[in-house]
Amino acid sequence: MTNALGLGLVRQPTTVLFGPGQRRQLGRLARRMGNTVLIVTDERMASTQIFAELKADLEDQGLRVSAFTNALPELPRSNVTEVVARFSDPAPDLIVGLGGGSCMDLAKACSAVLRYGGDVRDYFGEFAVPGPTVPTIAVPTTGGTGAEVTNLAIVFDEEKQMKMAIADTHIVPNVAIIDPELTVTCPPSLTAATAADALSHLVEGYTARPKNPSADQLASEVYVGKNRITDVFCEEGLRLMNRSLARVVEAPEDLSARSDVMFAAYCAGMVINTTGTAAAHAIQSPMAAIDHTPHGFGVGALLPYVMRANQPYAREEFARMAEILGVSSKGATDDTNGMAAIERIEELLGAVGAPLELASLGVREEHFDQIAKSAVSARRLVLNNPADLTEDLVKEVLKKGVAGDRS
Template identity: 40%
Template sequence: MNLYGVSRSPSQILFGAGQRHALPAVVRAYGRRVFICSDKRLRQDPALVALANSLEMAGIMVAIYEGTIAELPISCIQEAAALAKAFNPDVIIGLGGGSCMDIAKLVALLLAHPAELSNYYGEFRVPGPVRPLIAIPTTAGTGSEVTPVAVLADPARATKVGISSPYLIPVVALCDPELTRSCPKSLTAIAGADALTHAIEAFTSVRKSPTPELAQTQVFVGKNAMSDVHARVAISALAAHLAQAVEDGNDMQARAQVMYGALHAGLAFGVAGTAAAHAIQYPVGAETHTAHGAGVAALMPYVMEFNRRSRIPEFAEIARLFGVASVGDSDALLSRKAIDAVDALFQRIGIPRSLSELGLSDGQVHVVSIQAMQATRLVNNNPEALDEQAMRRIVDAAQSGDRSSLAAL
């Protein structure tokens, strides 16, 4: 096997408690006019208010859009882009959770390349650099601060769609775990579970033929040596610290480790991609109007069970990273322990154990299975081949909350 790796990341990643205070100096490298994309939390969190004020005190002109809506409907993006165009900023800041960072990416895109967003759906369709973008996460989960993708909701389509291009990677990711202190328990759990799902799917995704054209024609190139490094760091950090961060939101060491894990999970899946859990969640989310992180995490043990036979060594390593390996355990046994460990962690932090707990009805299972197959890139990135019958088997198991039918495969 050829050693092959791909890495795409911001020009700078600043990580650590207090790093938010570097923001004025970071901004000045790109200009003096800033457009901040955020949501209503901006005015409610003193730390975020102080951050915006620090820019103005440094002589930087600031305009703020705080109307970001979760799942990013196109109308929201268009509203923000129109305000940004009138302000004509030198740099865009995405301040908040994944939707705030994604809308900042799309505003930066539309300022540089005005067109219908549908022109950019898919991979490598952004024609060139976008307005400089700084991402500042206030949750630890999506990894959007380092990824080349923005996800939005198009009312003309049944599920969410993505725009993927290396041009969308922020120039700076400023990750200060102190900004997650006010994140409530449920959101900490859902975001962290999302990050762990990113890492596991990146670590176990398809390994593609490493042709010279691969990274030039596909944003997501599958499992590779560099993405594996980031995935291991993410899994280790989240396995050890996510539950503690959920149970004690004032434990800043745990919060820092979870944010560190989410960052590395983003660096992993930003090149390797995700797979079946994400393909299924998109229609599940559309049907149930539930959080993305809750959906992919609820699905993860079932997808792992389905994929186990194709990724026994990787799952065994996940078990070791979770600390559940015993001397003499075979890889086959460890691969099962890995699934149990992920399932147990998600149970501990309150992730739903089935799609029915998310609110999916039995009558919606068929629709979800069909629509999940339409996420071709994600389906093709799954290590175990998927067809309509296999997809239905996963969804049926996840709906009932019983992995046994998949374990028999």
């Protein structure tokens, strides 16, 4: 698992603004980027005073503002189609994605289709966007997905019943405004699910394969492995999650804890831009068609079993994780400390109420073949996993997950 070249690489927005109250900078930043702005958000957010204030701020800066307020969870392709149909003539100068991951992914997907036309399917895959897109500002209201800084837009294709991805540096938001105050009113279940998602990003990013990519691979592949810079973000994100993840559920009004978790989610987004995710995400995607569980809880439920399968192939990383999480023992073997790290991650997941087995999610043995076959077809994720992700390994993970076997 050693990156012998010492490569460091991250992909990121031009501007990241973090801190309580920083949403009030939206209008000033937006006015430098155009004259017309489209806000994409969901119905709940559109009904809030905060939405009204942000819209007024944009208007006070002289911008003409339109809004699409029907963004749906697990971003369906039909959302992209509807936005493009309603707002393409003329296209806005700027798109603001306000909300959770689906709202920000909607902004990113539409930024490509509104600029270059066609169907969102034309841009699925790696580096399929021809060039710069409609500029975007991402304003997250949950602490979890990291979509405010990622080069991914995940779209559920209803006809194919599959999640697909635009993976392209051209859709990274130009600006990310990360204001922890926006998460204080986030429903407890959503706080927990998105935090579990961010924790899984950090674990999978830290234990992903280092690939020592060539210059050609750096230019043509989104996921080019863990590296020196992503490890810095992972370690800080894990440290903050360890300190504040339980607190953010126990005391949702604790702005310090909210800030820690939201910064950790930002760190996780910076990581997966380069490392990608791995087995937990590859397995969860087809599993979601069966259990319909929130994404964060799905990957969180898989994580204990995926970590155990991967630990023998990432011993140093799991042992170092134990140090970061404050559970390592001096003189203990890497395997012993690695297991302590895994158990601490499970404690954190349990503290937010994430399920730690799969039977309660509706997964049964009869689903194993279907899930395994689909999971290993997600090649971009499979190649990131430290253990070879075969159908047999996926089935073993599922078997242990359904039984709750964390021995």
